Amino acid sequence: MNFWNDPLKVAADWLSGIFTGWGMNSVAANVLVAFLGVLMLITILMVIDIFLVWIERKVVARFQDRIGPNRLGPFGLIQPFADIIKLMIKEDTTPDDADKVVYNLAPMLSMMSVLILWAVVPLAPVMLGVDLNIGALFLIAAGSIGTLSIIMAGWSSNNKFSVIGAFRQVAVMISFEVPMLAVLLIPTIFSGSMGMNAIIQHQNIWYVFLSPLAAVIFLIAAIAELGRAPFDLAEGESELVSGYNIEYSGMKFGMFYAGELLHAFTFGGFWAIMFFGGYRFFGLEKVSPFLAIAIILFKALLGYWIIMWVKYTVMRIRIDQMLAFNWKFLTPVAFVLVMVTALMNALLRGAPSWLFVTGMILSNIIVAWVALEIVRSISRAERERIEGPKQVAEAHH
Amino acid sequence: MTGTQIFFLIVGAVTLIAGLMVVTVRNLIHAALWLVATLFGVAMIYAILNAGFLAVVQVVVYIGAIAILFIFAVMLTRRQAADTGASINSNWWAGAIAAAATFAGLAFLLKSWSGFSKQAAAIPSGFDAVNQLGNALTSPQGYVLPFEVASVLLLAALVGAVYLAFNKK
Numbered sequence: 001m002n003f004w005n006d007p008l009k010v011a012a013d014w015l016s017g018i019f020t021g022w023g024m025n026s027v028a029a030n031v032l033v034a035f036l037g038v039l040m041l042i043t044i045l046m047v048i049d050i051f052l053v054w055i056e057r058k059v060v061a062r063f064q065d066r067i068g069p070n071r072l073g074p075f076g077l078i079q080p081f082a083d084i085i086k087l088m089i090k091e092d093t094t095p096d097d098a099d100k101v102v103y104n105l106a107p108m109l110s111m112m113s114v115l116i117l118w119a120v121v122p123l124a125p126v127m128l129g130v131d132l133n134i135g136a137l138f139l140i141a142a143g144s145i146g147t148l149s150i151i152m153a154g155w156s157s158n159n160k161f162s163v164i165g166a167f168r169q170v171a172v173m174i175s176f177e178v179p180m181l182a183v184l185l186i187p188t189i190f191s192g193s194m195g196m197n198a199i200i201q202h203q204n205i206w207y208v209f210l211s212p213l214a215a216v217i218f219l220i221a222a223i224a225e226l227g228r229a230p231f232d233l234a235e236g237e238s239e240l241v242s243g244y245n246i247e248y249s250g251m252k253f254g255m256f257y258a259g260e261l262l263h264a265f266t267f268g269g270f271w272a273i274m275f276f277g278g279y280r281f282f283g284l285e286k287v288s289p290f291l292a293i294a295i296i297l298f299k300a301l302l303g304y305w306i307i308m309w310v311k312y313t314v315m316r317i318r319i320d321q322m323l324a325f326n327w328k329f330l331t332p333v334a335f336v337l338v339m340v341t342a343l344m345n346a347l348l349r350g351a352p353s354w355l356f357v358t359g360m361i362l363s364n365i366i367v368a369w370v371a372l373e374i375v376r377s378i379s380r381a382e383r384e385r386i387e388g389p390k391q392v393a394e395a396h397h
Numbered sequence: 398m399t400g401t402q403i404f405f406l407i408v409g410a411v412t413l414i415a416g417l418m419v420v421t422v423r424n425l426i427h428a429a430l431w432l433v434a435t436l437f438g439v440a441m442i443y444a445i446l447n448a449g450f451l452a453v454v455q456v457v458v459y460i461g462a463i464a465i466l467f468i469f470a471v472m473l474t475r476r477q478a479a480d481t482g483a484s485i486n487s488n489w490w491a492g493a494i495a496a497a498a499t500f501a502g503l504a505f506l507l508k509s510w511s512g513f514s515k516q517a518a519a520i521p522s523g524f525d526a527v528n529q530l531g532n533a534l535t536s537p538q539g540y541v542l543p544f545e546v547a548s549v550l551l552l553a554a555l556v557g558a559v560y561l562a563f564n565k566k
Contacts, residue, residue: 027400102430133527137453144461148433151468155426163472170465177461194527 004288006126012037041129042115045262052261053080055301056308063312090250095158098247102156107248107255109149114263117142121269122197124279124292135196136184139270140177143225146263147173150234150244153256157247165243168319169234172224175326176231180221182334186214186341187274200278205353208275210360211341213368215275217334222267223307224326226260230314231322268303272296276303333371340367405445412438421484429467433460447520450527 002010012033019029054069054077061068069076094103120135122128132138147170154166188194190210191202208215224231234243245256272278276299279285285292317325344363348356415434422428436459443452507513520526533539 031400099426102427132449133525134450134453137450137457141453141456141461144457144465147461147465151465152430155468155472167469167472170469174462174465 004290007289008037008127038129041118045115045118046258048265049258049262050080050084051077052265052304053083053258055304056261059305059308060312063309084254087251087254092252093247093249095247097158099156099158102152103247104252106149106153106156107252107259109145109152111255111259111262113142113146113149114259114266116145117266117270120196121266121273121296122200122278123296124289125197125201125285127289127293128197131195131197133193133195133198135199136188136194136274137181139184140181143173143177146225153248154244157244159247161240161242162244162246165234165236165240165246168236168240169227169244171319172227172231172234172322175323176221176224176330179217179326179330179334180225182331182338183214183217183221184274185338186211189338189342189345196273196278200273200280203277203280205357206275206277209357211275211337211364212361213333213337213364214341215271217330217337218274219271219303219306219310220330222271223310224322226264226267226307228260228264228307229311230317232311232316233319233322236316264307265300265304268305268307269296269300271303272299329371329375333367336371337364337367401445405442408438408441408445412442423481423484425471426468429464429471432467433464436460436464448526450530 015036016026016029016033019032020026024032057079058068058076069079072078072082094100117139119129120132120138122131150169150173151166154162154164154169157163184194187199187207190207191199193199193202227234234240236243240246245253248256273296278299279292279296281295285295340363341360344359348359351359412435415431415438418431419428419435422431436455440452440455440460443449443455534544535541
């Protein structure tokens, strides 16, 4: 057992050896080491978070044909640190009649609901917080704490716009939890486990090749959970100024903002874990745990990049469109897909892997095609009802 | 006293205090938030008992759905979130007696149970509680009938709610 094969365990053993050497109880030493491990993970995440601000600004600049931050340091890399200093020394305002305790608790809960997700993220086969056998459900549970933080922020600010923004955001979040939970069952069906590590270990074939539709639905639900465009109607600058976080200033606003960026990165990571093999990449993860970490971080960044790509490409939709899209389209499709996948999985259990993959992909394509056909015929009927039947003369143009 | 016991006592005390706050604070939103704290404390007690699935489901269902729904209902229906007037009425002594009797009855039942003073057996490694729970809920020898009946009941409630809210043209 050397450092390069299992760095966390070696470091933990070394540390607890030191602590017990100081005359500390071995149980207390283990608790202290675990605490230090959590502290280290959170610190690393927060440092990554600082650079995510830079990445986000650079990428949006490229999408909008600009250069982005380029003054401070090479490629503007020092810019986010300057931003943090600015956020720290800004005046910390609290609105009159705000509910002070709830108002100050909300940004912390928001950040916490993101950081807590990393407890179940396996960075490498041997490096993970806890291998919960209910990892997929844990994702939803942490999301519900995020929902709570938003409604607390909106209500305690004592501002009509922030309450409306919070209502919208919470409506989006609790609606899209349903298809997300349904789609999370699909990797569970394939792997027979809800644990993140088990799901990764089972992905000899990436699940995106078995169930591309599930991967797409998960991405859409994740973007909605994040409240990013096209589902950023809670922010709605033209109607609501900024949504639930209007009244927050300085680092309290920074917590929401940084939380959102880290959340997007985290969902990129979960997308990679669920559908793109997590830390696995052609056996490279077996070479060194550090390589595995590099692979999963790269995949998470790729997922984050796709989320940004969607954000800066697609327009914001209205709340009725969002609700109709979720409840009348995404949720039924997700449930039908879960049923079809469970059925096909039972039918093709003993089949060779090429037949299994083909059957799964075909069933996915059929589900997607039928769903789109139904939506198309309904929307055509709706359009005819509103605009009247299509004129024949127009068709000649 | 082991670490688990200390942790249990802290969590239990926080849960009880939060529960007390739910019924004593004036502001309804604060009451709902204290309720969230109580439910979270119960989830932590499940986690201490190695029932991770129950703990997470408790958070998803009670905090993520029910408590949020409470807060929504209060915000959408009340102009003033704070209540005025007495928070206890003249029947408080009857309620106190009923609560004390329930506690005494439960304590008596637990005391007469043979496993009351025993240490819990260690969970064997490789024991998958979620798997066992899933099998129990879906096998005909287990609880498939009550499980399905409960599902049908929930479905009926859903259909009823849609029917009531449906705008008849």
